[in-house]
Amino acid sequence: MYPRSFHYHRAKSLKEAATMLSQLGEEAKLLAGGQSLIPLMKLRFANPAHLVDLNFVPDAAYVKDEAGKLRLGALTRHAEIEHSTIASQASILHDCAAGIADVQIRNRGTIGGSLAEADPSGDWATVLLTQDTEIQCLGPAGERKIPLSEFIRDAYTTALEHDELITEVVIQKPGTGSGGAYVAFKRSAPVYPTASAAVQLQVDGDICRQAAIVLGCVGLTPVRVTEGEAALRGHKVDGKSITAAMEAAHAAVDPQTDMRGSAEYKRALVSALVKRATEIALRRAKGERVEVSHIYA
Amino acid sequence: MPEAIEKVPIRVTVNGKAYSASVEPRMLLVELLREEFDLTGTHVGCDTSYCGACTVLMNGAAVKSCTMLAAQADGAEILTVEGLEKNGTLHPIQKAFGDSYGLQCGYCTPGLMLAAFQLVSRNQEPSETEIRKAIAGNTCRCTGYQNVFKAIQLAAHNLKGA
Numbered sequence: 273m274y275p276r277s278f279h280y281h282r283a284k285s286l287k288e289a290a291t292m293l294s295q296l297g298e299e300a301k302l303l304a305g306g307q308s309l310i311p312l313m314k315l316r317f318a319n320p321a322h323l324v325d326l327n328f329v330p331d332a333a334y335v336k337d338e339a340g341k342l343r344l345g346a347l348t349r350h351a352e353i354e355h356s357t358i359a360s361q362a363s364i365l366h367d368c369a370a371g372i373a374d375v376q377i378r379n380r381g382t383i384g385g386s387l388a389e390a391d392p393s394g395d396w397a398t399v400l401l402t403q404d405t406e407i408q409c410l411g412p413a414g415e416r417k418i419p420l421s422e423f424i425r426d427a428y429t430t431a432l433e434h435d436e437l438i439t440e441v442v443i444q445k446p447g448t449g450s451g452g453a454y455v456a457f458k459r460s461a462p463v464y465p466t467a468s469a470a471v472q473l474q475v476d477g478d479i480c481r482q483a484a485i486v487l488g489c490v491g492l493t494p495v496r497v498t499e500g501e502a503a504l505r506g507h508k509v510d511g512k513s514i515t516a517a518m519e520a521a522h523a524a525v526d527p528q529t530d531m532r533g534s535a536e537y538k539r540a541l542v543s544a545l546v547k548r549a550t551e552i553a554l555r556r557a558k559g560e561r562v563e564v565s566h567i568y569a
Numbered sequence: 570m571p572e573a574i575e576k577v578p579i580r581v582t583v584n585g586k587a588y589s590a591s592v593e594p595r596m597l598l599v600e601l602l603r604e605e606f607d608l609t610g611t612h613v614g615c616d617t618s619y620c621g622a623c624t625v626l627m628n629g630a631a632v633k634s635c636t637m638l639a640a641q642a643d644g645a646e647i648l649t650v651e652g653l654e655k656n657g658t659l660h661p662i663q664k665a666f667g668d669s670y671g672l673q674c675g676y677c678t679p680g681l682m683l684a685a686f687q688l689v690s691r692n693q694e695p696s697e698t699e700i701r702k703a704i705a706g707n708t709c710r711c712t713g714y715q716n717v718f719k720a721i722q723l724a725a726h727n728l729k730g731a
Contacts, residue, residue, distance in 0.1 A: 277574045282640075310636045311636060314635075315617075325641065327641050374621070374705045375702070376624055376684070377618070463619075
């Protein structure tokens with residue numbers, strides 16, 4: 273399958289890419305890893321007249337640890353994050369990167385591309401919404417920083433202007449006593465999850481001080497389970513509070529029935545995923561090393 | 570009259586041989602290999618980035634060549650199944666797939682061998698889980714994967730001893 277014909281432009285810097293977007297207009301799209309865009313173009317669901325290729329921009333892929341923050345270049349591939357010891361300081365980032373699709377797609381796909389696409393089934397937004405995450409953007413008017421919670425507006429819709437792009441993803445490193453986990457339920461590796469749960473906890477002894485619970489693939493954007501967070505915060509993380517968080521997750525989502533499962537099935541699934549992710553996050557918050565793998569049907 | 574689309578000049582090294590080409594922007598890497606360079610060992614299976622039959626190595630990393638533009642491979646080193654054999658001698662991965670009956674119809678085999686190549690070139694003693702994870706992006710409808718899995722174990726073992 274061939275995409276429809278388009279003009280190809282190779283940007284030498286992110287600034288030049290933003291300028292190209294403003295000059296070429298609405299018919300131009302950015303090509304990052306291309307693992308969503310190229311299949312969409314081959315199916316002719318996306319037919320951009322111009323493609324601005326970011327893959328030859330130097331120094332746009334990196335993972336840095338600076339002043340208590342993890343800084344990830346927009347063009348950092350999922351595989352680079354998966355194998356980065358710096359990124360793995362926040363275990364949940366490793367869970368996410370190592371579980372996206374398959375080896376080949378992780379070798380190409382980028383964190384910036386995933387966030388800018390804002391696919392409701394994408395993994396990064398769900399995971400990073402449990403963290404204090406800011407998106408550094410660049411456009412002709414200059415740079416601006418947008419909290420991720422304001423960046424994701426709707427399905428496939430972000431706060432980016434047409435001629436703006438992501439340059440960097442900035443994540444506040446979790447403090448002491450913190451642990452997170454991301455678990456997805458998938459039918460096979462290359463496909464998107466049926467549902468997923470990201471949980472980040474901060475504990476002081478047995479008491480939970482901070483909790484963030486975000487669910488993926490069960491709404492037009494990731495779903496934050498604020499009532500579930502409240503059920504954990506200030507309480508002992510035990511069977512009782514976890515059950516309350518599971519019930520809150522079940523009630524918070526309004527999933528679509530589709531080929532991946534019925535709405536009721538998905539509600540039951542997110543509830544179970546919240547339990548699993550919370551238990552792993554708690555063990556990690558207490559300093560235990562726990563390997564996580566997604567669950568395959 | 571549709572507007573003329575300018576071609577993109579590229580240089581790539583495929584299996585150690587330098588090529589230059591002038592490609593339409595929409596040409597996919599797999600089509601460059603198969604149709605321009607006549608390297609038809611790389612197969613197109615699903616053509617939707619699912620099955621992995623089109624897997625090749627780009628600068629040592631496995632990629633699905635149906636989900637990359639040829640223009641994106643400019644300056645890269647590509648390894649396809651044709652580059653595994655050296656001077657008439659099969660690569661240990663190829664030999665192991667034969668010895669372990671790791672193929673039946675053979676359609677997915679080039680992609681599986683290249684996915685295995687990335688694994689064993691970075692990990693001399695892959696665990697069972699690591700092997701399964703390494704080929705999770707490759708679909709085989711004949712073997713049921715057990716013999717593929719044994720072939721990669723054998724290849725890793727033989728390469729380590731080599």
